[in-house]
Amino acid sequence: MQLFYKTMQELKALIEKEIRLEWRQRYALNGMILYIVSTVFVCYISFALKIKGMEPITWNTLLWIILLFTAVNSITKSFTQERAGRQLYYYTLASPQGIILSKIIYNIVLLLTLSLIGLFIYIVFLGNPVQNLVMYLTAIILGAIGFSSTLTMVAGIASKAENTSTLMAVLSFPIILPMLSMLIRLSKNAMDGLEWNTSYDEILILLAIDAIVIAISYLLFPFLWRS
Amino acid sequence: MKKTWWKILCVVILFYTIIQGLGGIVPRQPILNETIRNVYFHVPLWFGMMTLMTASMWFAIKYLRNGNIQDDEYSVEFANVAIFFGILGFMTGSLWGQYTWGDWLPKDPKIIAVEVGLLIYSSYFILRSSFEDEQRKARLSAIYNIFAFATFIPLVWILPRLTDSLHPGNGGNPAFGKYDMDNSMRMVFYPAIIGWTLLGVWITSLRIRLRAIERLGSN
Numbered sequence A: 001m002q003l004f005y006k007t008m009q010e011l012k013a014l015i016e017k018e019i020r021l022e023w024r025q026r027y028a029l030n031g032m033i034l035y036i037v038s039t040v041f042v043c044y045i046s047f048a049l050k051i052k053g054m055e056p057i058t059w060n061t062l063l064w065i066i067l068l069f070t071a072v073n074s075i076t077k078s079f080t081q082e083r084a085g086r087q088l089y090y091y092t093l094a095s096p097q098g099i100i101l102s103k104i105i106y107n108i109v110l111l112l113t114l115s116l117i118g119l120f121i122y123i124v125f126l127g128n129p130v131q132n133l134v135m136y137l138t139a140i141i142l143g144a145i146g147f148s149s150t151l152t153m154v155a156g157i158a159s160k161a162e163n164t165s166t167l168m169a170v171l172s173f174p175i176i177l178p179m180l181s182m183l184i185r186l187s188k189n190a191m192d193g194l195e196w197n198t199s200y201d202e203i204l205i206l207l208a209i210d211a212i213v214i215a216i217s218y219l220l221f222p223f224l225w226r227s
Numbered sequence B: 001m002k003k004t005w006w007k008i009l010c011v012v013i014l015f016y017t018i019i020q021g022l023g024g025i026v027p028r029q030p031i032l033n034e035t036i037r038n039v040y041f042h043v044p045l046w047f048g049m050m051t052l053m054t055a056s057m058w059f060a061i062k063y064l065r066n067g068n069i070q071d072d073e074y075s076v077e078f079a080n081v082a083i084f085f086g087i088l089g090f091m092t093g094s095l096w097g098q099y100t101w102g103d104w105l106p107k108d109p110k111i112i113a114v115e116v117g118l119l120i121y122s123s124y125f126i127l128r129s130s131f132e133d134e135q136r137k138a139r140l141s142a143i144y145n146i147f148a149f150a151t152f153i154p155l156v157w158i159l160p161r162l163t164d165s166l167h168p169g170n171g172g173n174p175a176f177g178k179y180d181m182d183n184s185m186r187m188v189f190y191p192a193i194i195g196w197t198l199l200g201v202w203i204t205s206l207r208i209r210l211r212a213i214e215r216l217g218s219n
Helices: A002-024 A026-048 A056-080 A084-093 A096-126 A133-158 A164-192 A200-226 B005-023 B033-040 B042-066 B069-100 B109-129 B134-162 B183-218
Strands: none
Touching: A002 A026, A002 A096, A026 A056, A026 A096, A056 A096, A056 A133, A056 A164, A096 A133, A096 A200, A133 A164, A133 A200, A133 B134, A164 A200, A164 B109, A164 B134, A200 B134, B005 B033, B005 B183, B033 B042, B033 B069, B033 B183, B042 B069, B042 B109, B042 B134, B042 B183, B069 B109, B069 B134, B069 B183, B109 B134
């Protein structure tokens, strides 16, 4: 119990640090929001102006691709924004498990914010064919959890190499694909307004994948952190 | 003799498989016809690939535990041969698909899963090539190896079973063993799995020895 309490406290401190860091460099956050807005606007210009009304499947897939790229871009910096010296300092202070969990949780919050803003703008510009918004939001939440847990670990690996951003995309896209296909399926169900019980399979699998990824990150990160 | 018995076994089994595969008697099924012989080649190649990938991950874990660079070499070479087997399985499968489903590359979750698997292992090699330092390269690629394997498994084993698939045993299709294969086919099929897997291990061990010689030569 004592240990649990201590871990929680460490986690809280680390997450607070991440948020404070982000708040101090607000240009990065604003940059990400602007990134999502301008991407949506590009889609709006290239799709909606020419063709009146998009196919629902295109609408859905396009949104997820935008969210995926936003996630990759925003999480890439989660290990590179702090200098090596400071990371060494954290290394002496905190446990590696605490670091990875705090980064994952922080990234979940960040991605959730970005995705919700993105969804809102997307709906404003490209219309709203979603029939079951609650289920769609569930998909967004599960997506944020899955993306951030996978990408945080990959960002940790990629940050050790020279060409971080290329490596980030190359390493993360293939392993995020199963999750993405499930998310697209779940959100398509939500768009069609299907009953909840038709989508339990997808939700369960997404939860399972998220759990596997978080567990593996938790186990493997100490090895990554040591180098 | 102690170390060569499995190589002899491998050769014997593969000869048996090839002879049976080309000349043996197989049941004639609608649509499948004679292409059912491919079951001795295509399916065991996948099994072999999965075994080799598992071995690769196993040595990655071992490397992380003790930091012995030899384990890293094992891990890489297993991954290498797994990709090779994957490509072979892909080709035999595509050929088979052309004659039974009428398409070289039909849209099928299993095929997509394997394409993704090949992508994952290709990026594994990209990751390896971007580090100079040997220990660092070994550690990071081992981490990625384990991580990728853990996300790859649901893709290959779980997703195809939930969606519509052309493959037997998926999406409500009956599994192969139930109806199409008779007992005489099974007598070839199960050894074939062992034979192809052994061949993969053999190739891997040769490559590992080649690496060891190269390392000695460069020192």
